[in-house]
Amino acid sequence: MFCLAGSLRSLFGLRRLPREVRTALPVEPGERVISHAPAAEGGHVVATTMALHLPGGTRLPWHLMDRASWDEAGAEVTMTDGSVHTVRLPEPGTLPEVIRERVTATILASRHVPLDARGGVRLVARRIPGHDTPRWDFVFDPGLDPADPGLRTLAELALEDVRHSLGI
Known part of the structure:
Protein backbone atom coordinates (compact mmCIF):
# COMPACT_ATOMS: atom_id res chain seq x y z
CA MET A 1 0.00 0.00 0.00
CA THR A 106 9.82 36.01 21.43
CA ILE A 107 10.93 39.60 20.79
CA LEU A 108 8.35 42.27 21.61
CA ALA A 109 10.75 45.22 21.33
CA SER A 110 14.43 45.88 20.78
CA ARG A 111 15.99 49.33 21.07
CA HIS A 112 19.62 50.45 21.13
CA VAL A 113 20.22 53.40 23.45
CA PRO A 114 23.52 55.31 23.69
CA LEU A 115 24.77 55.52 27.30
CA ASP A 116 28.01 57.48 27.04
CA ALA A 117 30.83 58.23 24.57
CA ARG A 118 32.02 54.60 24.75
CA GLY A 119 28.77 53.01 23.62
CA GLY A 120 25.31 51.96 24.63
CA VAL A 121 22.97 49.15 25.47
CA ARG A 122 20.39 47.17 23.52
CA LEU A 123 17.17 46.81 25.53
CA VAL A 124 15.18 43.74 24.54
CA ALA A 125 11.68 42.80 25.73
CA ARG A 126 10.87 39.11 25.24
CA ARG A 127 7.75 37.03 25.66
CA ILE A 128 8.01 34.17 28.13
CA PRO A 129 5.62 31.26 27.54
CA GLY A 130 2.97 31.18 30.25
CA HIS A 131 3.70 34.70 31.58
CA ASP A 132 1.94 38.00 30.92
CA THR A 133 4.89 40.23 31.80
CA PRO A 134 7.78 40.41 29.34
CA ARG A 135 11.38 39.85 30.36
CA TRP A 136 13.74 42.78 29.68
CA ASP A 137 17.39 42.10 28.91
CA PHE A 138 20.32 44.51 28.79
CA VAL A 139 22.85 43.72 26.05
CA PHE A 140 25.78 46.11 26.52
CA ASP A 141 28.00 47.09 23.60
CA PRO A 142 31.41 45.36 23.46
CA GLY A 143 33.89 47.02 25.79
CA LEU A 144 31.29 48.17 28.31
CA ASP A 145 31.24 46.49 31.70
CA PRO A 146 27.69 45.40 32.61
CA ALA A 147 28.77 45.30 36.28
CA ASP A 148 29.70 49.02 36.27
CA PRO A 149 27.12 50.58 38.64
CA GLY A 150 27.11 53.89 36.76
CA LEU A 151 26.41 52.22 33.42
CA ARG A 152 23.82 49.99 35.02
CA THR A 153 21.99 53.02 36.42
CA LEU A 154 22.06 54.72 33.00
CA ALA A 155 20.73 51.53 31.39
CA GLU A 156 17.90 51.24 33.93
CA LEU A 157 16.92 54.88 33.32
CA ALA A 158 16.96 54.24 29.57
CA LEU A 159 14.78 51.17 30.13
CA GLU A 160 12.17 53.23 31.99
CA ASP A 161 12.08 55.72 29.10
CA VAL A 162 11.73 52.94 26.50
CA ARG A 163 9.05 51.13 28.49
CA HIS A 164 7.09 54.36 28.88
CA SER A 165 7.39 55.27 25.18
CA LEU A 166 6.32 51.78 24.04
CA GLY A 167 3.68 51.21 26.70
CA ILE A 168 5.23 47.89 27.72
Whole structure:
Protein backbone atom coordinates (compact mmCIF):
# COMPACT_ATOMS: atom_id res chain seq x y z
CA MET A 1 0.00 0.00 0.00
CA PHE A 2 1.28 3.47 -0.92
CA CYS A 3 1.82 5.84 2.02
CA LEU A 4 1.48 9.48 0.98
CA ALA A 5 2.73 10.83 4.35
CA GLY A 6 5.81 8.61 4.19
CA SER A 7 6.49 9.63 0.59
CA LEU A 8 6.20 13.32 1.45
CA ARG A 9 8.54 12.88 4.42
CA SER A 10 11.20 11.29 2.22
CA LEU A 11 10.68 13.81 -0.58
CA PHE A 12 11.23 16.76 1.76
CA GLY A 13 13.87 15.08 3.93
CA LEU A 14 11.56 14.93 6.96
CA ARG A 15 12.02 12.02 9.31
CA ARG A 16 10.35 11.06 12.54
CA LEU A 17 12.23 11.69 15.72
CA PRO A 18 13.46 8.30 16.95
CA ARG A 19 11.23 6.93 19.71
CA GLU A 20 14.11 6.67 22.22
CA VAL A 21 14.99 10.36 21.68
CA ARG A 22 11.34 11.45 21.91
CA THR A 23 10.67 9.52 25.13
CA ALA A 24 13.90 10.75 26.79
CA LEU A 25 13.23 14.40 25.87
CA PRO A 26 12.46 16.44 29.02
CA VAL A 27 9.44 18.38 27.77
CA GLU A 28 7.00 20.50 29.72
CA PRO A 29 3.22 20.01 29.52
CA GLY A 30 1.97 21.25 26.15
CA GLU A 31 5.46 21.37 24.62
CA ARG A 32 5.68 19.65 21.25
CA VAL A 33 8.43 18.82 18.74
CA ILE A 34 8.65 21.08 15.67
CA SER A 35 11.92 20.05 14.01
CA HIS A 36 15.02 17.98 14.67
CA ALA A 37 18.32 16.90 13.17
CA PRO A 38 21.01 14.40 14.13
CA ALA A 39 24.13 15.93 15.68
CA ALA A 40 27.56 14.91 14.36
CA GLU A 41 28.66 13.94 17.89
CA GLY A 42 25.63 11.69 18.36
CA GLY A 43 22.17 12.37 19.64
CA HIS A 44 19.73 14.86 18.19
CA VAL A 45 19.10 18.58 18.28
CA VAL A 46 15.36 19.04 18.82
CA ALA A 47 13.37 22.24 18.42
CA THR A 48 10.14 22.30 20.38
CA THR A 49 7.51 24.96 20.86
CA MET A 50 9.35 26.16 23.99
CA ALA A 51 13.07 25.42 23.61
CA LEU A 52 15.97 24.03 21.67
CA HIS A 53 17.18 20.74 23.16
CA LEU A 54 20.81 19.80 22.57
CA PRO A 55 22.36 16.34 22.88
CA GLY A 56 23.27 15.59 26.48
CA GLY A 57 20.15 17.19 27.96
CA THR A 58 20.91 20.92 27.58
CA ARG A 59 17.64 22.86 27.21
CA LEU A 60 17.84 26.36 25.71
CA PRO A 61 14.53 28.27 26.11
CA TRP A 62 13.73 30.50 23.13
CA HIS A 63 13.24 33.61 25.27
CA LEU A 64 16.79 33.28 26.65
CA MET A 65 18.47 33.14 23.22
CA ASP A 66 20.16 36.28 22.00
CA ARG A 67 21.21 35.00 18.58
CA ALA A 68 22.14 31.95 16.53
CA SER A 69 24.46 31.63 13.56
CA TRP A 70 24.93 28.86 11.04
CA ASP A 71 27.63 27.69 8.69
CA GLU A 72 28.33 24.46 6.80
CA ALA A 73 29.52 22.77 10.01
CA GLY A 74 26.60 23.55 12.29
CA ALA A 75 25.13 26.06 14.72
CA GLU A 76 26.37 28.44 17.38
CA VAL A 77 23.75 29.74 19.82
CA THR A 78 24.50 32.70 22.08
CA MET A 79 22.28 33.10 25.13
CA THR A 80 21.30 36.38 26.80
CA ASP A 81 23.72 35.62 29.64
CA GLY A 82 26.60 35.45 27.12
CA SER A 83 27.05 31.68 27.21
CA VAL A 84 27.67 30.05 23.84
CA HIS A 85 26.57 26.57 22.73
CA THR A 86 27.85 24.94 19.55
CA VAL A 87 26.70 21.80 17.81
CA ARG A 88 27.81 20.25 14.54
CA LEU A 89 24.91 19.40 12.23
CA PRO A 90 25.82 17.67 8.98
CA GLU A 91 22.17 17.79 7.78
CA PRO A 92 20.32 20.58 9.64
CA GLY A 93 17.06 20.21 7.74
CA THR A 94 14.58 22.91 8.80
CA LEU A 95 16.31 23.72 12.11
CA PRO A 96 17.85 27.05 10.96
CA GLU A 97 14.47 28.39 9.86
CA VAL A 98 12.68 27.12 12.97
CA ILE A 99 15.28 28.62 15.31
CA ARG A 100 15.14 32.00 13.55
CA GLU A 101 11.34 32.04 13.66
CA ARG A 102 11.11 30.97 17.32
CA VAL A 103 13.71 33.46 18.60
CA THR A 104 12.23 36.29 16.54
CA ALA A 105 8.72 35.47 17.81
CA THR A 106 9.82 36.01 21.43
CA ILE A 107 10.93 39.60 20.79
CA LEU A 108 8.35 42.27 21.61
CA ALA A 109 10.75 45.22 21.33
CA SER A 110 14.43 45.88 20.78
CA ARG A 111 15.99 49.33 21.07
CA HIS A 112 19.62 50.45 21.13
CA VAL A 113 20.22 53.40 23.45
CA PRO A 114 23.52 55.31 23.69
CA LEU A 115 24.77 55.52 27.30
CA ASP A 116 28.01 57.48 27.04
CA ALA A 117 30.83 58.23 24.57
CA ARG A 118 32.02 54.60 24.75
CA GLY A 119 28.77 53.01 23.62
CA GLY A 120 25.31 51.96 24.63
CA VAL A 121 22.97 49.15 25.47
CA ARG A 122 20.39 47.17 23.52
CA LEU A 123 17.17 46.81 25.53
CA VAL A 124 15.18 43.74 24.54
CA ALA A 125 11.68 42.80 25.73
CA ARG A 126 10.87 39.11 25.24
CA ARG A 127 7.75 37.03 25.66
CA ILE A 128 8.01 34.17 28.13
CA PRO A 129 5.62 31.26 27.54
CA GLY A 130 2.97 31.18 30.25
CA HIS A 131 3.70 34.70 31.58
CA ASP A 132 1.94 38.00 30.92
CA THR A 133 4.89 40.23 31.80
CA PRO A 134 7.78 40.41 29.34
CA ARG A 135 11.38 39.85 30.36
CA TRP A 136 13.74 42.78 29.68
CA ASP A 137 17.39 42.10 28.91
CA PHE A 138 20.32 44.51 28.79
CA VAL A 139 22.85 43.72 26.05
CA PHE A 140 25.78 46.11 26.52
CA ASP A 141 28.00 47.09 23.60
CA PRO A 142 31.41 45.36 23.46
CA GLY A 143 33.89 47.02 25.79
CA LEU A 144 31.29 48.17 28.31
CA ASP A 145 31.24 46.49 31.70
CA PRO A 146 27.69 45.40 32.61
CA ALA A 147 28.77 45.30 36.28
CA ASP A 148 29.70 49.02 36.27
CA PRO A 149 27.12 50.58 38.64
CA GLY A 150 27.11 53.89 36.76
CA LEU A 151 26.41 52.22 33.42
CA ARG A 152 23.82 49.99 35.02
CA THR A 153 21.99 53.02 36.42
CA LEU A 154 22.06 54.72 33.00
CA ALA A 155 20.73 51.53 31.39
CA GLU A 156 17.90 51.24 33.93
CA LEU A 157 16.92 54.88 33.32
CA ALA A 158 16.96 54.24 29.57
CA LEU A 159 14.78 51.17 30.13
CA GLU A 160 12.17 53.23 31.99
CA ASP A 161 12.08 55.72 29.10
CA VAL A 162 11.73 52.94 26.50
CA ARG A 163 9.05 51.13 28.49
CA HIS A 164 7.09 54.36 28.88
CA SER A 165 7.39 55.27 25.18
CA LEU A 166 6.32 51.78 24.04
CA GLY A 167 3.68 51.21 26.70
CA ILE A 168 5.23 47.89 27.72
